[in-house]
Structures are given as C-alpha cells and as structure tokens.
Amino acid sequence: MLGVSVVVFAILRLVPGDPIAMMLPPGATEETRQNLERLYGMDKPLIEQYFIWLRDVLHLDFGMSTQFRLPVMEVIFNRLPVTLELVLLASIIALTLSFALSVLAVWIQRDGATLIIDGASGLTQAIPDFLWALIFIFFVTLYAPSIPISGRYDPRTAQDFITGFYLIEALITLRLGTFAELLRHAILPAFALALPLAASITRLLKSALEEAMSEDYAILARTKGKSRIAIILGEALRNALIPVIALTSVQLAFLIGGTVLIERLFSLPGIGSTAITAVVNRDLPLIQGVVLVFAALFIAINLISNGLYRLADPRLGKTDE
Amino acid sequence: MSLLEIENLSLSVRNVRILRKVSLKVGEAEIAGVVGESGAGKSMLGKAVLGVLPGDVSALSGEIRLHGENLLKLASRQRRMILKRSLSLIPQDPMTALNPCRTIGSQVGEVLSLTGRRSLRADVTRWLDAVRIPFAARVAKSYPHELSGGMRQRALIAAAFASRPKLVIADEPTTALDVTVQKDVLVLIRDLQRETGVGLLFITHDLCVVAKICGSVTVMHGGRVIEQAPCENIIRQPGHAYTAALLKTAPRHDRFGGGLEPVPESLVESMIAEAESFDD
Numbered sequence: 284m285l286g287v288s289v290v291v292f293a294i295l296r297l298v299p300g301d302p303i304a305m306m307l308p309p310g311a312t313e314e315t316r317q318n319l320e321r322l323y324g325m326d327k328p329l330i331e332q333y334f335i336w337l338r339d340v341l342h343l344d345f346g347m348s349t350q351f352r353l354p355v356m357e358v359i360f361n362r363l364p365v366t367l368e369l370v371l372l373a374s375i376i377a378l379t380l381s382f383a384l385s386v387l388a389v390w391i392q393r394d395g396a397t398l399i400i401d402g403a404s405g406l407t408q409a410i411p412d413f414l415w416a417l418i419f420i421f422f423v424t425l426y427a428p429s430i431p432i433s434g435r436y437d438p439r440t441a442q443d444f445i446t447g448f449y450l451i452e453a454l455i456t457l458r459l460g461t462f463a464e465l466l467r468h469a470i471l472p473a474f475a476l477a478l479p480l481a482a483s484i485t486r487l488l489k490s491a492l493e494e495a496m497s498e499d500y501a502i503l504a505r506t507k508g509k510s511r512i513a514i515i516l517g518e519a520l521r522n523a524l525i526p527v528i529a530l531t532s533v534q535l536a537f538l539i540g541g542t543v544l545i546e547r548l549f550s551l552p553g554i555g556s557t558a559i560t561a562v563v564n565r566d567l568p569l570i571q572g573v574v575l576v577f578a579a580l581f582i583a584i585n586l587i588s589n590g591l592y593r594l595a596d597p598r599l600g601k602t603d604e
Numbered sequence: 605m606s607l608l609e610i611e612n613l614s615l616s617v618r619n620v621r622i623l624r625k626v627s628l629k630v631g632e633a634e635i636a637g638v639v640g641e642s643g644a645g646k647s648m649l650g651k652a653v654l655g656v657l658p659g660d661v662s663a664l665s666g667e668i669r670l671h672g673e674n675l676l677k678l679a680s681r682q683r684r685m686i687l688k689r690s691l692s693l694i695p696q697d698p699m700t701a702l703n704p705c706r707t708i709g710s711q712v713g714e715v716l717s718l719t720g721r722r723s724l725r726a727d728v729t730r731w732l733d734a735v736r737i738p739f740a741a742r743v744a745k746s747y748p749h750e751l752s753g754g755m756r757q758r759a760l761i762a763a764a765f766a767s768r769p770k771l772v773i774a775d776e777p778t779t780a781l782d783v784t785v786q787k788d789v790l791v792l793i794r795d796l797q798r799e800t801g802v803g804l805l806f807i808t809h810d811l812c813v814v815a816k817i818c819g820s821v822t823v824m825h826g827g828r829v830i831e832q833a834p835c836e837n838i839i840r841q842p843g844h845a846y847t848a849a850l851l852k853t854a855p856r857h858d859r860f861g862g863g864l865e866p867v868p869e870s871l872v873e874s875m876i877a878e879a880e881s882f883d884d
Contacts, residue, residue, distance in 0.1 A: 499700040503760075506654045507718055507767070508688030521705040597705060597747040 287578040288340070288571075292333050295567050302349050302565040323349065336568075340575070346568035350561065355572035358557065363576065364447030365435060365553035366542050372450070372469055373476035373538060378531075380477070381484035386520070388485075389492040390512055400485065408482035413544040416475035420548065423471065431468050433550040472549040476541055480534050487530050491523035498522075524595045532588030536581050605672050607632045607803040608653070608771055613666035615645075615652060615827075622648045623827045625666070630771065633801040635794070637818030637835065639811055639850070641867075645827035646807045647696075650773045653805070654693055655683055670771065688718050692764040694774040694793070698756035698781075702748040708732070708759050709744030715766045731762040735792060754785035758792065765796050771803045778813065790817060811854050815839050823847050825875060845871055 303319050320326045324335060339346060345355035388400040410418075423430050431437065435449065444452050450469060453462040495501060496519050504514045543555035550556075554573060561569040593599050608630040615623040623645045630636040638646045651657050653668055655675065668675045670690060675683065692715075695701035702711060713728045721727070725744065732740035735758040748756055757777065764772050774793060778786040794817045797804045806818055814821050814835060821838050823831040823846065831844045842848040849867040 499695060499697060500703040502656050503693060503695055503701050504703075505656045506687055506691065506693040507715060507763075508684040508686070509718065510684065518703050518706075522703070595705070598749045 284575070284578055284582070288337060288575060289333070291571050291574045292336065295570060296329055302567050305349070305565045323347075336571070345572040345575070348561075348566050348569040348572075350564040350566040350569060355568050358569060359554065359572055359576055361447060362552055362554045362557050364449075365551055366539070366546065366555055368448055368450050369469065369472055369476065369542055369546070369551065369553060370535070370539055372473040373480065374531075374535065376473055376477035377481040377484060380481040381488055384481075384485050385489035385492055386512075386515055388489050389496060389515055389519075392511075400489070404482040404485045406482075407478050408486070410479065412476050412479055412538075412541045413548060415478050416472065416545055416548045419471045419475055430471065432471060435468055435551055436465055437468075472545045472551060475548075476538055476545055480531075480538055483534060484527060484531060488523055488527050491526050492519050495519035495522045521595060525592070528588050528591050528595060532584050535584050539577060539580055606630060607634070607671065608805065609667070609669040609672075610649070610653070611667045611669070613649070613652060613668060614663065615648060615657070615661065616663040617648075617658060618660050619662050621827055623652070626824070626827070626829050628822050628829070628832070630803045630805050631819075632803055633797075634820070635797060635804040635806055635818045637814040637821040638805065638807045638824060639809060639814055639821060640824035641809060641850075643826075644824040646809075646824050647775055649824075650693070650775045650805065650807050653771075653773060654687065654691060688767065690770040692767050692769040692772050694757075694761055694764045694772060694777045696776040696779055698753050698760055701760055702756055704748055707745055707747055708751065712744070712759060712763045712766060715763045719767045731766045732759065734765075734796070735759070735762040736788075737762075753781055754789065757781060757785075757789055761789070761793060761796065765800060765802070768800070769802055771805065772797070773805045773807070775807045776809070777806075778810075779808070786813075793817075811839075811851055823850065825872075830875075846875060 303316060303323070303325060307316060307319065317326070324332060327335070336346065343356065345359070347353070348355050348358050351358055384400055384404070388397050391397075420432050423432055446452050450462065450465050453459075453465055492515060496515065498519075501514055501518050504518050509517070542553060543558055545551075546553040546556040547559055554576060558570065558573045560566070561573060606629040608628075610626060610628040613623055613626045614621070626645070626649060628636070628638070628649075638649060640646045648657070652664075653675070657664075664676065666676075670686065673686075675686065678686065702708070709725065709728045709732075712731055713725075716722070716727055716731075725741075728744050729740045732743055737743050737755060737758050743751065743755065743759070748759075751759070757780075761777070764774075777793060778789050781789060790813060793804070793806075806814070808814060818835045821831075821833060821835050822829055823838070823844070825846055831838065831842070831847050833843065837843075838847060839851070842851060846867070849865075849871055852865045853867060
C-alpha cells in the first residue's frame with residue numbers, strides 16, 4: 284500500500300497539467316492563483332506535500348476533490364457501491380456460466396460438444412470486455428430497445444435507498460419490482476465484464492476437471508459404481524477448484540480495472556468513471572484516493588483467495604498440531 | 605459355476621493387442637493369482653472386469669461372467685449396480701487412489717452408503733479397526749496427506765471390503781509399499797478374504813507373493829495366458845519354460861550372492877513369434 288502511494292504520488296506530480304490552472308476561471312490574477320496554491324498546499328516542496336498527504340490518509344482524510352469541491356472520501360463512498368455491485372454481479376454471472384459449461388462439457392464427453400465449448404470460450408476470451416459492451420449496445424438498441432443501456436436506474440421511478448448498494452438493498456427488503464428494474468440496468472454491463480472472465484475460467488476449469496477425472500481416485504470411484512456426474516461433482520470438482528481460485532483472483536483484479544471503461548460506456552456513476560473524470564480534470568487528490576481504493580480492493584481479493592485456497596485444499600490448511 | 609469366469613477375452617487399445625483370448629476362473633472364496641511382467645496385460649484384465657478400461661479401446665470380444673451373468677452385455681446402469689454390490693478394487697498406488705480433498709472417513713463411509721447401508725461414524729471406525737489402523741476414530745477425520753502409504757493402503761482395503769462384495773480385485777496392492785509393510789498388508793488381505801469368504805483376483809508381478817497366498821495361478825505374457833495351474837505345482841515344477849525363467853528371476857534368501865537371472869531374450873523372442881502366429 285505504501286509503495287503504491289509513493290508511486291502514485293510521484294507519477295501524478297510528473298505528468299504535465301496543472302490542477303490549479305484547471306480550477307481557475309479564465310482571466311484570473313496571479314494572486315488568486317497563489318491563494319489557491321496555498322489553500323491546497325501546493326506551494327510546499329514535493330516531499331513535504333507527500334508526507335502531509337500520507338499523514339492525512341492515515342487519519343482517513345484523503346483531502347478535497349478539486350473537481351467536486353467535496354471530500355475525496357465522500358465522493359468515493361458515494362460511488363464505490365456502484366462498482367462493487369457491478370463487479371459482484373459480473374463475478375456471479377461468470378462463475379455460474381463457467382461452472383455450468385465446464386461440468387457439462389466434461390460430463391457429455393463428446394468431441395463435438397467439447398469442440399463447441401472450447402471454440403466458443405476461445406472466441407469469447409479473445410474479445411475484450413469493452414468491445415462486448417459496444418456489441419451489446421449496438422444489438423440491444425437495434426433489436427431490444429426496451430433494455431436500458433445507460434444509467435443505474437430509471438430516473439422516472441422514485442428511488443429511496445439507505446445504502447449505496449441498490450441491488451442488494453432492493454433484494455433484502457424484497458422490493459422485487461425495483462430489483463428487477465435495477466437488474467435490467469445492470470445486466471448488460473455485468474455481462475460485458477463477465478464474458479471474458481467466464482471464458483477463461485471455463486477453459487481452466489474444464490481442463491482441470493478432465494485431468495482430475497483421469498486420476499486414480501476418480502477411476503476408483505468408477506469401480507464403486509458411482510455415476511459420472513456424481514464423480515465430477517463429488518470427486519473431481521473440489522480438486523479442480525484449486526487452480527481456478529488462483530486464476531479467478533487474478534482475473535478479478537483485471538475485472539475491477541475493466542470497470543473503468545465499462546462504467547464510462549454505460550454511464551454508471553461508479554468509481555471507474557470517477558477515475559476518468561478525475562484524470563481529465565487533473566483532480567489529483569481524487570485520483571490518489573481512487574488508486575488507493577483500487578489497491579485496497581486488490582489486496583482484499585488476494586486475502587480472500589488465500590482463505591478460499593486453504594478451505595479448498597486440506598493440504599494447505601491447518602499447520603500441524 | 606465359478607464366481608468369475610473370463611472366457612476368450614481379447615482386447616485392443618488403439619489397435620495394439622493387449623489381451624489375446626484370455627480365459628480364467630475364480631471360484632467362490634478362492635484366491636486366484638495372475639502373474640506376469642509389466643506389460644503382460646494383467647492390470648488391463650482387472651480393469652476389463654471392472655469396466656474401467658481407457659476410452660480408446662478399439663476391440664473387445666469374449667465374455668466376463670459374474671455368477672453366470674455376462675458383464676460385457678450389461679447396460680451401464682446395471683453395470684453400476686454390479687459394481688456397487690458385487691465388485692471392488694484394491695488399487696495399486698495408495699498415494700494417488702485417495703481423493704486428497706476428502707477425509708478418510710468420508711471415503712470409506714461412502715462405500716457403505718453406496719451399497720445402501722447406514723454409514724455411521726461407528727461403522728467407519730469399525731472398518732478402520734478391522735484393517736488394523738490405530739486410533740481409527742482420529743484417522744477417520746484426517747485427510748490422506750496426513751497418513752503414511754501403508755495406512756492409506758489399509759484404508760483403501762477397508763473401503764474395498766466394506767461394500768461386502770462377492771469379488772475383490774487386488775491390482776498389485778503391495779507394489780507401491782515399503783518392503784517392511786508389504787507383508788503386513790498381504791497378511792491383512794488374506795485374513796479379510798478368509799473372514800468374509802469373498803473371491804479374490806490377485807494381480808502381481810511377484811511370484812513370492814503368489815506363493816504365499818494364492819490357490820491357483822495364471823501366468824501371463826504379452827497379453828496371453830502361458831500357464832494355468834494350482835500354485836503348488838507351478839512353484840515345484842513349472843510347465844512352461846517362461847514360468848521357470850520367471851521363477852529364477854525372484855531373489856532367494858537361501859542362495860546368497862548368486863545374483864539374479866533375467867528372462868533370456870531368446871525365450872522372449874520365440875514367445876512373441878508364437879503369439880503372432882497364435883492370432884491368425
């Protein structure tokens with residue numbers, strides 16, 4: 284985290300562009316400029332600026348966004364739930380799709396079916412998420428204009444939510460109509476993000492399952508009279524899970540990165556689109572805050588995947604008693 | 605009618621002949637040995653009986669009858685019923701034959717529930733006790749990687765007998781084990797066989813092992829049966845030059861420093877030629 288903070292800070296100071304200049308109205312005097320510089324602490328030497336910022340960050344104060352004139356924390360907390368819900372929905376879609384497809388492929392065990400699933404996943408993987416988004420937008424506007432392609436919800440319907448997690452909140456409070464409406468908005472960006480991820484998990488899981496099915500314990504299970512599907516689900520799946528967890532955690536990091544473009548394309552007010560506007564407006568405190576949040580997310584994903592790893596593989600689990 | 609009758613079983617994998625008209629019988633409560641070098645087709649014979657041949661079998665003919673019922677003619681559902689109730693396998697390598705992600709108890713207990721018996725923790729512990737695993741209740745909760753090879757093989761033997769099968773196929777059950785454990789495991793299998801009265805098809809490359817426990821022996825080479833006889837006779841007066849040569853390859857404690865004799869190459873060559881002509 285500390286490393287990330289240094290690098291971000293340094294790079295942002297090195298790139299051309301002056302945040303103060305962005306804030307000034309045309310024709311402002313040199314005096315106004317100096318006042319603003321002093322206000323944002325930009326008149327001090329770089330090293331000192333960094334340590335002031337670091338001290339504030341440790342007190343959970345990320346400074347003021349020069350663009351919104353709001354605390355960075357507030358901007359991030361308003362927008363993070365949008366991204367988290369999108370990522371969550373995309374991962375659910377990706378995992379469901381890939382598990383169903385790879386189990387099906389290994390179960391059917393026909394060359395034709397395997398070829399179709401391999402080919403489809405290869406093709407899906409080759410198309411990046413933002414291109415999927417454009418393809419979806421193109422076809423949906425042409426053939427299914429009732430599916431919304433921008434925003435989080437229909438502004439005409441009244442929304443009152445306590446938290447920023449609209450989808451989850453609607454589901455928990457059993458407002459199913461609202462939930463369906465929100466889902467209609469979220470489904471396209473989530474699928475665009477999910478498809479490449481689903482494809483890569485499918486490929487890995489399928490080969491891991493096939494490998495596990497040729498292991499001795501799977502053959503022994505056959506001699507016990509277990510059916511093929513029971514062996515896939517009961518014996519092979521848990522062993523095949525181990526490499527899949529590793530891949531998914533890496534891919535999930537890319538997925539969060541992918542939200543930057545997807546949120547922009549579907550006009551979602553998430554942390555990714557915030558990052559873009561922050562960069563465009565040279566909103567340095569906000570960029571720094573967003574990058575730290577991304578870094579924290581990556582670390583959280585790694586911790587979770589390490590935990591899952593231990594759950595899935597008993598050989599890693601408990602240290603000897 | 606014998607328990608298991610294999611008649612004229614021929615088998616090719618990717619057009620390579622693995623078994624050539626093999627016939628073999630295992631009686632009720634009998635231990636029948638199958639010996640041969642590696643590549644003799646003896647493991648494939650066991651796999652054929654269990655119906656777990658590799659996917660690329662190109663030709664399969666002959667009959668495998670269990671209680672007079674031809675297993676090769678059965679639909680897969682009926683076959684699975686037979687596998688659940690009447691057949692089981694003691695595999696060769698205990699290091700890979702247990703699922704690393706499941707506890708010993710669940711893997712032994714599964715056999716009980718698959719055969720429609722109740723699978724209580726006490727039943728599992730009783731079976732682990734029966735194969736002389738110490739601290740059975742604790743071992744039931746451990747994962748395979750926490751046990752030694754010998755313990756794992758005992759657990760696998762427990763699973764093989766727990767389904768109360770009619771026929772157990774032991775595919776080189778002692779080969780992967782440490783020499784010091786081999787004898788214990790061998791004695792264990794023989795004792796369990798006597799107690800339960802199952803038929804046992806014992807596949808091995810080790811004539812010493814056969815001599816210890818088997819009633820009858822089938823000697824195989826190149827997918828063919830070379831000789832079939834009661835165990836005593838084979839050891840005392842082998843009827844085929846190959847059997848005699850095979851016997852000589854075994855290390856003997858009464859002839860110290862004599863060295864080991866390989867099977868003469870000329871003999872193997874003549875046998876291959878014989879096998880080719882046999883096919884036509």
